[in-house]
Amino acid sequence: MSAPGGGAPSPAPRSGSIGPNASMPVPQQQPIAANPPVVHTPTTPGPSGPSPAPVSQQNLNQIVIDYLAKKGYTRTEAMLRMESASQDIDGRSLPQLNENQRPKYRNGFDLLKSWIEDNLDLYKPELRRVLWPLFVYSFLDLATALYPENAEQFFTANKNLFLPEHSEDIRSLQKITLPEHVQDNATAKLYRGNKYRVILSNPAFSNLMQFLESKSKEGGAVMSAILSSYCSVVTKDRAADERFSFAAMLGRADQTSTFPAEDEGIPGHHPGSAYTGDNPAMAGTLPKLRLGKLPPEPELESDVRAELEEHDLKDPPAPGRNTLVQEYDQMIKKEEDEDAPSHAEIAFPPSTARDVAMEVQRVKENRDRFRIEGRTGGVGVACSVCLFTFHNTYDRMICTDFSDDNMLVAAGFEDSYIRVWSLDGKAIKATHEGVEEHTSTPSNSKRLFGHSGPVYAVKFAPSAQRSEGEMAPTNARWLLSSSADKTIRLWSLDLWQCMVVYKGHDQPVWDLSWGPFGYYFVSGGHDKTARLWATDRIRQQRIFAGHDQDVDCVCFHPNSAYVFTGSSDRTVRMWAVTTGNAVRMFTGHTGNITALACSRNGKLLASADDHGSIFLWDLAPGRLLKRMRGHGKGGIWSLDWSVESTVLVSSGADNTVRVWDIAPPAPEPSANTARLATETGTGAKVDANTTSAAAQPSSTVGPGGGKKKGKENVVTPDQISAFPTKKSPVYKVKFTNMNLIVAGGAYLP
Template structure:
């Protein structure tokens, strides 16, 4: 403004009047430090360089609001969300407690070790939580013996898991990744999913079929005797679709002891295809049981609800649909996106569904009402993955520009952007059990681990990294006018035991970045590069081990 006042004869008066009439002017007083210096402002700007404001191009829209009408009275009002965990069924809780007490009586607990019943009490809330949905809002069938056995196993694995505490004193938590690489795929694999019991992997193929393998390579034991084939195999092919298979999803399951009376292994698999259908497959019979029809175009994405019974799909017809396994017609149709619905997922309490579209928005829908309760805008590329945290408070979404965005669901705000992947798409996201670490995998052939709470952004610390083709990185001092030499600032992107060490960039300086290089934000904990293997799926197990899978591309 002072500059315009000094140039009042050259049009400064007109510009001042326009700014005062149509712009909000924020005045900053000089501080004793350099927070408002030109250098500090330029450093802050580097964090969002080339990234538009969260709601740029949407006149009158408020961040997080799903309302797109012209009524200003309700435009900024955000419906209150129920993000707490779904309270357990009273009968189920009693049965689980009885089983856990029996298991505790068999265990020889060491000093200071928590019993299963004590851990179960810590996992569930005794008092009524106003922030949680009621069981009457989301109808479920009565619990079965399998449900009880699954809950018992969940308590065991949650207690005995490898705990990830997040960053502490600059030391990143160690995360291990088990990578499964598929050879001779000839670019025929389109999608992949791992079963919850960590025993099976299913892939969808361009040739219209599905193939399921055992992860340990051993023959898959038959549930029922097969008179036509007495020799068990380590894989099965499922035929039925008449177009490329774009999504596969295992029903919730968990590993059970060998001597368990009730088995909790994977029994059901969903698949969707370009033929506009969704198929439910029995893994006991290896046959298609139900064909669901309703979408008017290819079905791009599928996701089971956290407790089974429900599942959601998204397709080319710009809609997402909620289904129940025992009914062939959809129960809800979520309409509002302007383009294809590419990714879908459930909230952990199953009260909400998330959809991501080619229109660059993510929407949050209420299962009970079918209405949109949140809309998140901020991506500049096509959204390729979306995943909600296990505590139900945060949402992660990723796009084909290699950017991951974290959203705070309650206020509908963008928390931060994390970068490190190359372009081509981040195809999978998964959260740790504690919801403090995120893992991602994509077309650049790397698996990356991210600190959700994270250190201060690189804009405030003045540090970021340039990613090399090997997955490593070289730090750049953003506060200086020239980049530091690699010999002075090269660091390993993988900072934990078992992670591949990053190399320094070639050359005497890092002034120029190659076209293949990407900036890595300080939120990245570690990077695991593969040898030309795009990563189709990454999954945090309940024990906090990461399982990843991809197809080698020679």
């Protein structure tokens, strides 16, 4: 179904002219080997068909429990629930606790905790990470065995050891007191249904097991049983993994946090691998990625080159500067070691005059941009931020976005409407002369009505600044919005009306992201799925399913071949557009993921969570590059990359915009390198290499430590600068194509 009133937005430069109505190509299936089929003759009469799948012990128990509940046998149901919960992941029954065994959970945990604190500083950081799964599974076992008082005492005595790293899980688990709660709690089911993956060096693991064996009667046997039943302990040799070399371990010697590594936790998996099954042959498989630039289609490239040659003749460049044609050749140049998607893999409509004009404008901006080469000699780059503040929103503004032509800003509200302003305060100009006469009177803002619930995301389609003598208008003409009413709407910014309503999600839609060429877009929602859409098709083209919780944020890869999703299950997944399969999965976040951004060179991904941490991932090997901290709690709501992919900018609920260096991996914050930043609200720039007179000694939380004091935040050395506002949470931050930073926030007195 095509969008009425002029059709869907025309795409920007891309490859593969297949046609606007062509569906997404699907790779051909590999032929099955020509082996003779094996025919099984049934021994009993009856209709032929596939044999039923075996029923697991846990599923069988649940069927019996449902039957007992239906018949009213409540006491028998309660007993079966308790016994059913006392099984490990493999279905084997765990030994029941008696009066003498109950104290051994706490005794064993306390002994292990004291032993770790008295251990060599070389092994403390990795051994401390073992305490978290032992704490969770000990508490769940006590609650399952109907010892609520012991479970509550154990939980209360040890929960502060794991704050703030695991605050979300602790908040969820503290409600558990009975076996029924274990069965119904989402976090408990996640831990009981998966083995917690722990990575230890060989010496640390040997010392741990020797200690537990020596303290077998005092509770060591209980801790060993938990490690055996609920954990998957992977040992690494120092020579095989650089993380366990002496240099790396000495660098982490004074680390007190218990953040899991990227290949630890739930679901346990190899770094970057999206496979979480039990097949050893598939464990750690990493499909080869095609991260290169999508080459332009030949007709578009020739048209753009002709336009650029004409511009070079009219306005020759200054001495020492590239011509527009030379700049274009550098932009589309393919690296020798890069593998890019082909023209036939991703379907796009034919190019238009607008596509040519937009590409010409992009080449101009790329040549004339302010260049950011990263931090050199310890001096931060000269970044500044232009912040637009919204007043009188009464805390009802949910989202905002800036157009690529730097002319418009849109905001979505709880009151189900969208409002669009001109950034210069002047009347919004019409794309074509005479259109404004048939729509409404000139104004510096417009309201869009149509949603029946709060608007959670607004996104402008790709555009470019208008220039004199352009062959077609390149300004922003389309806007997408998503809402609690389960729909996505496409709005025309020429007519200021809704053109298409996309329906597919059966729960609220949290986030949207346009593809880089303005034809495809992706959405994520409360139904735990992300969906790929084409603007001229009313139904989704792909459904990306696999997350255990809501898909809270989404983004595209610059070559349109991949989609990224961030979820409340604390994982980030990378999906192939052509097949709909997950090709990477990144774990390590301890909070809900709130923002994603892929670098413009297509090699790195930044993900942020509501605990104030930013993770940088190397896509090809699927490994964590580094973790950066500086934001306060409440969520990092927006991320964006500079044109060179050397600088990252972030903003969030702590009323700040922060600029980060993406140069080599940095060590975790320690007593020597970490510092505490206090935001004074004066609007001054805070450089990462200057120490504020108001900064106080660091007070972190670790095993045996206390709570943090005040509202001070640990800031890693990767932060180049921070720009605090007075009382304005910053909803959106963005690098323009000229490498200028614009941001938008609402003043909340």
